[in-house]
Amino acid sequence: MLKSMLRVQRTLWLRGLKENVSVVFMMVMFLIYGAGGAVALDMMMWSEIRSGHPEAIASALTVGLVAYLMMVVMVPAGENHLQPEDFIGHSISPRTLFRAHALTALMTSRGLTALLVTVITTVFISLAIPPMWIPLVLVMMALQLALVLASGELLGSVFATQKSRTSKERNVIISSLAVFAMLIIYNRVISQGTNQTELWPMGGVLQWTPLASAGGVIAGAVGGLWLEVVAQIVISVLALGLVCWAWQRSLARRLRAPLERSGTNEKDEIQADGASIFLRFVPKTPAGAIYSRAFRYFRRDPRLLNSMIGAPLIVTFFTYQSFTTDSDFQLYLALWMLSFLSCTIASNDFGFDGPACWMYIASGLRPRTIALARHWASMTIPTVMTLLYAVMAFFLARDKSIAVFVIPAGVLMLVVASALSQVASVFNAYPTAKPGTNPWQDKSGYSAGAFLTVFAAMFCCWIPLVPGVGLLAWAHHSGAVWASVSGWALMFILPAACWVLARHIAARHIDAHLLQIFAKVKSHV
Structure with missing residues (x-):
């Protein structure tokens, strides 16, 4: 069943690319802007690493994770064809559906953009540190990529979970305000200019959070701080495991509660007793x-x-x-x-x-x-x-x-x-x-x-x-x-x-x- 689901996603995704030029255009734009932003940020990171501040890696990874989550919120999920609601009534377990989603996370514009940005960042980090640590960089960047993709899929699944009308309206408002707040913060950081902004001070804090603990592992290894390396490896593994667990739970919930059956516990119907459909001051025509x-x-x-x-x-x-x-x-x-x-x-x-x-x-x-x-x-x-x-x-x-x-x-x-x-x-x-x-x-x-x-x-x-x-x-x-x-x-x-x-x-x-x-x-x- 898993192979069949992967084949369905691959076939429908490739067919969508061939038949819908707009999807290809969107993908190209994501890749161009993603690569440009990654190069600009990674040049700052490279300079600070060479200056003796490898903590800048954590800040760069955090920016990438937040940017990816913003893409998940703002861009419709038009390329993921394995929606749980479509498998209602079929003998598919939540675990199988989770494995299919995990393996096809790169078959989207967002996923390919995340992969490209990760490769670019990996190259810049490898050029800035001693060659002996490059294998560790490859492992931790792969772990960070998995965390980014899993976090994005979890966020998308949470937003896709249909509840009552009131809950849906509240989610729309909250998500829109969150995106707006992130845009304001991003703009304020960029407006300071690269000469006035340093990544490493904030990176020293972020490397102890699940957002960028993988970067902290690299920074700790370069600095010889082995106790910190062990602690941050534990944080990274636990964070990825927790996100994957929550993602699987969300998919299971959607598999049990399809879109058409949601919202039946709340009285959303309009009481029309004596009420008119006409707005006040609107002609009765x-x-x-x-x-x-x-x-x-x-x-x-x-x-x-x-x-x-x-x-x-x-x-x-x-x-x-x-x-x-x-x-x-x-x-x-x-x-x-x-x-x-x-x-x-x-x-x-x-x-x-x-x-x-x-x-x-x-x-x-x-x-x-x-x-x-x-x-x-x-x-x-x-x-x-x-x-x-x-x-x-x-x-x-x-x-x-x-x-x-x-x-x-x-x-x-x-x-x-x-x-x-x-x-x-x-x-x-x-x-x-x-x-x-x-x-x-x-x-x-x-x-x-x-x-x-x-x-x-x-x-x-x-x-x-x-x-x-x-x-x-x-x-x-x-x-x-x-x-x-x-x-x-x-x-x-x-x-x-x-x-x-x-x-x-x-x-x-x-x-x-x-x-x-x-x-x-x-x-x-």
Whole structure:
């Protein structure tokens, strides 16, 4: 059975690489950035080891472990095809499933990246210490790689464990805040500059923790501290054993509690006695019902909740950066990020509805009415966030003469994002994971449609604003009145024209192709 499971994972993984270019692209990006980051960090580590501070090894290993865990949290597990929920009803023991997961941990983009980074770090350590200790380096780095992979799989399995709706929402919020905190810490460390930052002081502490005790073994051997070497070997072995035990327990729990059967102990159903589906102040029309239903659903679906949490976290991060760098650029960049996120959130409305789109077909409503109501529901929260942040950014900006036209341009970028997302929703609809799926287990982000939407949002949202902003910038420096008037006119007219044109194109397309859109999204991935 174990050989069959390994063959299934290998076959499906290779097939996914051949059929989905986006997976290959993601893998290449992971390898490039992982290798670049490893070389930069390992050069610092090598220099400190040569200076008589081998404790720097522990700091480098800790950074690698934390970075890998961040990848596990932020990147959907689209390449692992041996999900425990798929083996319900089969005579497969948790131990067999654990062995299969352990042996296939490298058959993912994350696993290959971890292997490449480990090899690079091993080479740098070997070049910095006496050759007699290279065999020990190979053994301890292999142990560290096993700990990294096992910790990542444990974390991914914990996040994939489906509980009640309340628990899923809480896990999404906690994980998003944790990722945000790690990004802040990482940014603060990097911003200090390599000349001011030393790895070895913190490494002296980290080498006594399970995070990097393998590095402490190498440092202790180089320094001749044999008692410390023995103690840190014990810590490393116990840490790996404990992580593997917890990982196997998590897989066993998922094998007993599949996704479809979870959450039955909690009353998540909405009591509809006398309650209306309509939001307050929303017209009592079919379009109002669609809008109200979609708007209410945002808070209840972790797939969407995670995106909503990301927006204020990103705004907070860039606002914080603007104070640390004494520049307004970060404030303006946050506006672009909000528009980008708004476009990605609202660009697959029918994909998020999935099989439920058959109700639109059966309702008899004009498809363009459905599309517009659904679109406004997706854009309401991002629009409110953008407007509130624009007001705050204007008051925080140091140079008001520039902020007076850059910030309105950032708000108008939201209009372009709305236009682009309307077109993407009807021309580039793609299936998503089941409603309620943990976002860290969502595989739909690997689809070619998702990548196409992301790149379109990144490179197209700002184009209609370039003429107006360019003229206003010229007027700011030269004082030309004609440039100021023309710039303001173009900055409002071009985004509005894009929205009207996109609305017309999207409406005509969905009126004629609603059935084809349903055929694309009728099954979840």
